[in-house]
Amino acid sequence: MELSLDRLTKHYGSKIAVDQVNACLTPGVYGLLGANGAGKTTLMRMLCAIMESTSGEVLLDGKEVTSMGASYRDLLGYLPQDFGYYPNYTAEEFLHYIAALKGIPKGKARKKTKELLHTVGLDTVAKKKLKTFSGGMKQRIGIAQALLNNPKILILDEPTAGLDPKERVRFRNLLSDYADNKIVILSTHIVSDIEAIADEVFLMKKGRFIMHGSVPELTSKAEGKVWELTVPQKESRKWQEQAAVANLRHEEGQVILRIISDTKPAENAIPCEAVLEDLYLYYFGMEKENV
């Protein structure tokens, strides 16, 4: 199975949301990392064939996905970034409803619903109405509905948004178990999630993939650009204003700053090992939110 993106482009009037994106995805977990407005959601919608591209195409094993219609959507599991729900449905009814839309026979749907509610930790509230659910619980029911048809292509837009740390770990484990022999694409702002799950990461900026590779490959590109600097507390603010500070911690009356910089920021700065978050900050950290 191979999902290819061939010069995929989307314009909204004069604004370019996705710009000539190329990629070839085989089974594995792919992380999409980028600032708000980078074009991740638009790209994911085109991958799901629910949004037409301005030019270029998405191909599954050489076939254009929009022309495949239901046979493509049969292989697909999708969790949109902001999805609604029918407030009067219970969790169980909601999954039964989505199963009906996915064409899953009733008996199988019941079995799968029970199994997934247990997997996402909602089996005890299966009979409760969705309007009583918290944000995290709704997100979990969203993840469950995406998995109902055992999709070969799973597309998750911000799947960990609203999940507490324990639930995020549960989700990571679930995805690791699930991902075998499937294409899983997820976008998130939470760099540590991508770092823990993704086999390959795409860095997206202004509608383009500016970089891609495995986590070690990408972090190696930030090597030599991450420094640790110990400064007196009164100088901390000055450093935060003039440099890209990834982290700071207080220790024995002093402040230890983690600085992202091409050059050594100060004489006493010590080089340290880069992580994906450092790379992210290197490319996006010094820009305004609406990149």
Place this chain on the structure above:
Amino acid sequence: MPDKKTENMLKQSLQHSFQKEIQPQKLEETINICTGIVRAYPDMEETARTGFWQYLSDVFRFDGLPILGLQAVTLFLICLVASPLTDEPSILPILMPLFVLVLLPVLFRSQYCGMSELEAATRASGAQIFLARLFLAGGANLVCITILLWLELYLQGSALYTGQLILYTLVPYLICMALMLRNIRLKSSKGMQKCALEMLGLILCLAAAANMAPGIYETSAIGIWTIAFFIFGTFFLREIIYILDTKKGGKMYGIVA
């Protein structure tokens, strides 16, 4: 699902069955065919999907009650208003848009509940979901309109004006349906509110016409109603054909994202 381990076991088993004179190319072909079959079988089992009628029954399970309930309540209210005025033929057309008006929350449910995007990515797609709801709603409408006509004719005690009454009910109904489908096709933002306003506007227009031009309800004006029936019937059919084409072409219908 046969994983790598299963595939390797299959290969080993096949290789061990041949003790001599192995033709590597033929062996590779056999392995490919076998792994293909093993791979395909569970897929076939997993991708077993329900047919259209099962799908329709599923939609009925989830949407049937609100559709039928609202239609029944509307029919009851219309009967209450119309029954004392059986000698006023203009009352039926004025009340007909109510049948479509009460369907709007069900037909636009995906959009205002924010489910369109999620539903569009399922096997059913937005067009099929809408078509199924429309099928159920249209069926309920026809049953209600038939009951209403039968009641009207029964109260009048004559079947002389059956044709006229059918036109008086169907023309406003077709106008409402065509307007609603057009709004969805054009992806009007706030489509439901727009449709509701248009239908209320139609009610006002029909009421004004009944007061200002009562002649349109004379038998001599039947030609106007017939022409209107064909015009709006054509518009309605065009919209239905558009939805069917959209469904067939796997394209998106209405506002998705």
